Amino acid sequence: MAVRDYHNILVIHLMHLGDLMLGTPVLAALRQQYPAARITLLADKKLADVVAANEHLDECLLIDKKGADGGLLGILRYAMRLRKNHYDLVINLHRNERSSALAALSGGRRIVGYAKPGFALAFDHVSPSQNQVMHEVHSHYAALRAAGVLNADGTAGLEMWIPPAAKEEAERLWQAHFAPTDKVIAINIGASWATKRWIDAYFAVVADTYLRRGYHIAVMGGPMDMEMVEKCRARMEEREHPHLHIFTGKVSLGVLAGLLSRCILFITTDSGPMHVGVAMHVPVICMFGSSPIPGFYPYDARSISVRAPVSCHPCRIHECPLAGEEHMMCMKRMPPELILQYADQILREEGERPACELPAPTDFETRVVEMADGHFALAPRGAAGRVVRSSLPQSR
Template identity: 75%
Template sequence: MHLGDLMLMTPVLRTIRHNYPAAHITLLADLKLADIVQENRHINDCLFIDKKGRDDSFLGILHFARRLRKNKYDLVINLHRNERASALAALSGGKRIVGYAKPGFSLMFDHVSPDQNLIMHEIHSHYAALRAAGIIGELDDAGLQMWLPPGAEETAERLWEQHFSPGDKVIALNIGASWMTKRWIADYFAVVADTYLVRGYHVAVMGGPMDVEIVDACRVQMRERENPRLHIFTGKVSLGVLAGLLRRCILFITTDSGPMHVGVAMNVPVLCMFGASPIPGFYPYDAKSISVRAPVPCHPCRIHECPLSREEHMKCMKQMPPELILKYADQMLAENGEKPACELPRPSDFETRVVEQVDGGFILSPKGAAGRVVRPVLPKTARKQ
């Protein structure tokens, strides 16, 4: 139902195809995300639901479920946890229905899977769910995958040639996120952008139409806001074109967001700041990535709006200063030789490295830290929600 959710489905689709090479596999997704799924080579068909348009009602869901029932599916797998997805699966008429389900709808499921993304990555949670239901055996995990729709690569190449010259080093930023509590501080992004512009790098700001105001507010804080090496693509390109631009960048500094996972699929090194969401569940699925963990007891709260006030408000993000992010961004640039993502080898290991606070300072933790469970201590106002 969301961009990040669909990107995290791509290794699962590959594994399902590996286990059922002759099956006819159909993916149901949100219409606005058609760009990123309809070219997937592991499925046969796509069905699209207009969840913010004609299908955005109880009757709309019932009408869509009638369409599903006509296809007489042998197996229906639900890998999204909300009410709409649970209802569509429950009413699909599938001979067997498995996956995640909200209470009530679970009565129609043959096997209901627990939510485990607090203790393991979402992809691994999906694998565990399908194994427990007896759906898959052997895994075939090649990481996140995305194939660009027709014309998107050509458009991305044309835009790149308009904005950049051969040999330009381009760092991408993604400032927006669906939750306020996933957004790093705009002033901090401004410092990072200014620093790299002064050093002679180009900075490409990504994001969708909903991020335009956030980006504008950040740009106002920048000293280098009129620098010709600053390029704003926010709200101006499709998801497919955004992906085509990212595969030409040397680094992607981003919030925990859908575009972050697109960047992983495009093989760009990702540096991600985590506030409300748990690193074990949603880290960038690539070992060359680095994830920074908020050094506060209420992380990960999984709350959309921070309940704290004054200097405590959004303290998880405030305590990850720009100097910290620049330190590890520079490390990643050195590690990868400042090569564009399209020239880097694809990963064979998918666990992120984690920067976290230890004994008053930040360190890059050894492999395995991404899976470490952090028990949040929530403020009283948050516990009531």
């Protein structure tokens, strides 16, 4: 399909932190395709730090989904505001009711992207649901190529420009907590689903190990993660170590990004902060439970993604239905010794340099640790989309 010329483009992306981060390469691709166009992004107000300073955008509109812009009347009022801008292209990057409705009612001359049934009637091109054997970034590219909006994949990784005030606050906090020679490893314990959370006792072992080796540990996450962090900290033997720094629930997303940009490694669950870390170029090791690695892996080839060889992975459900020893076996069968082994490998590869000193990635496919011949090992390059079935190791 031939690509048309557009001059006033609206991109709608109202989902959660991780999803919004995975939409940032599309903004770069649109800017490359339409260098003279006015490009506007509509996003969730609470995630303003992630996109407000994005250099590919001319404007960032924010919607208060659970406040002034909530409910049916709020959607209708916001749609009327959008109509006044006379967009000639509207792109919806997530298939949910609110964003589908806003796109359908936006008055855009051409409307494309994902849509719920009913609202799809107002779309000129409806994209199929994201392909879970394809990374979400690549699914977006494929959808927009099929809609005649892009003529090629983009070449950018995840991107986030930190707002100036957040950058200043991150610098102040860093100087208050760390010396210039400190080596800081970030960890993120929380995740939106219980089935994405690694075992508390395992996180405790990893944190204790690095603290005893002389590293500093910076614990990240949002306010909803504070209880999880305290439970994990209670399992630590080094819970009162002066090199343990808890930032969970205490900093904005912009400050979180600024702190991560100075860390040498990020050990994390599949979560929104994981994708922020990737955008800051910090090397990531991520433990995957219920979510599929091919769809949501850390978008940087320096990263390592780990999955256990259980037949129910990826289940894509929020609560594990199994009981007894089988409960959360996808996470139980990724022991802390395994994560330490591959975390140490990343530290050797990158020379323990702060993320801000590392070059931007040019290769984006993660490396996968999976089971082969009864042992965990790095899968070959290009295996991020491959499902491997092999014998289970003995339970711990």
